[in-house]
Amino acid sequence: MPRTQHNKHRTKFIFVSGGVISGIGKGLTAASIGILLKSAGYKVAPIKFENYLNLDAGTINPIEHGDPFLCEDGTEADMDIGSYEKFLHEDMGQENFVTMGRIYQTVIDRERRFEYDGEDVEAIPHITDEITARIKNVAAKRKADIVLIELGGTVGEYQNVLYYEAARIMTLRNPGDVLHIHVSYVPTPHHLGEPKTKPTQLSVRTLNSMGIQPDFIVARSERYLDKRRRDRFALFCNMHPEDIISNPDLESVYEIPMTLHAQGIDARILQKLGLEVKTPDVKEWGRLVEKIKARKTKTIEIAIVGKYFGTGDYQLRDSYAALFDAIDHAATEIGVAVETKWIDAERVEQEGAAKIVGRPDGIIVPIGWGERGAEGMIAAAGYARQEKIPYLGLCYGMQLAVVAFARDILGWKDANTGENKSKGKHQVIHLIPAQKEFMQRRAYGGTMRLGAWDAVVKPDTKAFDLYRKYNDFIDEKKGLTSERHRHRYEFNNAYVKDFEKAGLVISARSVKENLVEIVELPQTVHPFYLGTQGHPEYKSRPLRPHPIFLGFIDACIRSK
Secondary structure, X not given: OOOOOOOXXXXXXXXXXXXXXXXXXXXXXHHHHHHHHHHOOOOEEEEEEEOOOOOOOOOOOHHHHOOOEEOOOOOEEOHHHHHHHHXXXXXXXXXXXXXXXXXXXXXXXXXXXXXXXXXXXXXXXXXXXXXXXXXXHHHHHHOOOEEEEEEOOOOOOHHHHHHHHHHHHHHHHOOOOEEEEEEEEOOOOOOOOOXXXXXXXHHHHHHHHOOOOOOEEEEEEOOOOOHHHHHHHHHHHOOOHHHEEEEEOOOOHHHHHHXXXXXXXXXXXXXXXXXXXXXXXXXXXXXXXHHHXXXXXXXXXXXXXXXXXXXXXXXXXXXXXXXXXXXXXXXXXXXXXXXXXXXXXXXXXXXXXXXXXXXXXXXXXXXXXXXXXXXHHHHHHHHHHHOOOOEEEEOHHHHHHHHHHHHHOOOOOOOEEOOOXXXXXXXXXXXXXXHHHHHHOOOOOOOOXXXXXXXXXXXXXXXXXXXXXXXXOOEOOXXXXXXXXXXXXXXXXXXXHHHHHHOOEEEEEEOOOOOEEEEEXXXXXXXXXXXXXXXXXXXXXXXXXXXXXXXXXXXXXXXX
C-alpha cells in the first residue's frame, strides 16, 4: 500500500523477514541497520520473535538451535539477541526476545483469569494483539524512535503465520510508520554460474499473498548483485531498483553495516519513514573493520574441547557462537590471527589428551551439561595444567578443572561433580540447597543461577589484574565486578581449605551467598590457568573485548 502519511513524532516500525532458507542472516542484517540508524542519532530498539513453543531458548539443545544467548536479566534468548548487543553496544533483555510459546502462555493465562470477559479466545485477534502489544512494550520501555522487529523463520512456514498477520495489521493501522525489509537468498548454482532470482521472487509472492509488500529486498548472495539481477527483482517484485540491496558474503560480519551504508539503505529508510536523513557516524566501526582486515604477523592455535560440535556428518560453529565471537574480539584488539581446533570431548576421553589435543598455544573447555564427554573435558583441563598450556575454563570448564585438580593434586580419585555422580565422598562441585528443590520438581527451565551476579575479586590475583588493566570493574576500590551466569551446580565450599592449601587460588566470590566465582593458579606455577563460573563470552563486544579473553589471548602469544 502507498506510504504517503507520516508522523515524525510517532514511533516507527521496521519488520525484517526472511526468505528461501533459514539462517540467512536476518539478525545480522537487522543489527547492521540498527547500528546505522543509531549512529545517525535515532534511538533504536530491536525485538526478535521466535516460532517455537518453548518459553525461552534455555532448554533447547545447542546443536538444535545454536548457543542460547544469555542476557543481563537472565533471559535465555536466541543468538540474534547477541548480535544486537554486539552491534548496538547495548544490553538486551526479556522485552527484546519473544517466543510463540510465551505469546500463547500469556493469552491463555489471561483467559483463565477471565480478562477477556467471556469472549471466545482466538488466534486472531487475541494472539496477534499480544504480538502487537509486545512490540509497543519494547518501544515504550526503550523510548524508541524506531523499533526493529525480526520475524523468526522463513516466510511461508505455518509456524509464523500469526507474526505476519500482526505485521499486516500494524501496517494497515499505522500508515507511513511501518516498513518491511525482506532478507532473501539468491543462490548461484555451480552448474549454471549465474545468480538465480526466482526463489526470492516466489518468496516475495508468498509475502504478497499475506498482504505485505516489501519496501526493501536485502539479497544474500556469494557476490554483489549486478544490474540485471536488480532490474529483474524490481520488475517481478514491484519495487524500485535502488531498493534492492546487495548483502554478499564478506570476510567479517562486522563489514555488513558499511556495505549496506555504501548502498544508501539507511538514507532510504529514513526517507520512507518521513524522518530527517542524517549521516551516520560510523568512523569507530570503520576503524574496527580495518583492524579486522589488517594483516596479522602472528598466529596462535587454540584448542576448544567441547561436546556440541557434531551434528551428523557436519560440525557446528553456532553451538559455541558467543565463545568464538569473544575470541575474535580479543584477537582483533591485540592484532593476532587465531586458528581454532575443534575437539570432541568424547575423543579425548577415549584416546587421551596428549594424542587428541596435541600442543596448541591455548586450551578452552567451554559450557556443557551432563556426563557425556565430561571425562574428556576433565582430562583436557588436567593436561593443560600439567603441560603449562594456557587454560580457560568457562562454567562447566571451571567446574571440571576443579575436579581435575582434586584428582591429580589432592589425590581424591573419586572427586566429581554431583551433576554426573550423585554419590561419592568428594563431590567438589555440588547442588546448593536453593537448587535442590528445583531438581526434585524437575523444574529445569529458567531455574538456574541466571543473569548478572556481582562478585568481589581478590587483590593480587590474575583475575584482579585483568579487570583493573582493562578498566572493567564496577568499583575498583571494592574489587567489585559482574558476570552473567547460567548454571545450577557450584564449587563445594566444604573443601575450600583443602584446595587453597594445595595451591588453588579462589580469586573471586559472589556478593550474594559467597559462592566461588573464579579459580586460578598463581603465575609462579602456571603461565595462565583460570576458570570462571560466569560467562565472560556473553559480555564481550567487538568494540570492547572482555578482559579475561584479552588476558588469555595474550598468554597464548607469550606461551608460543
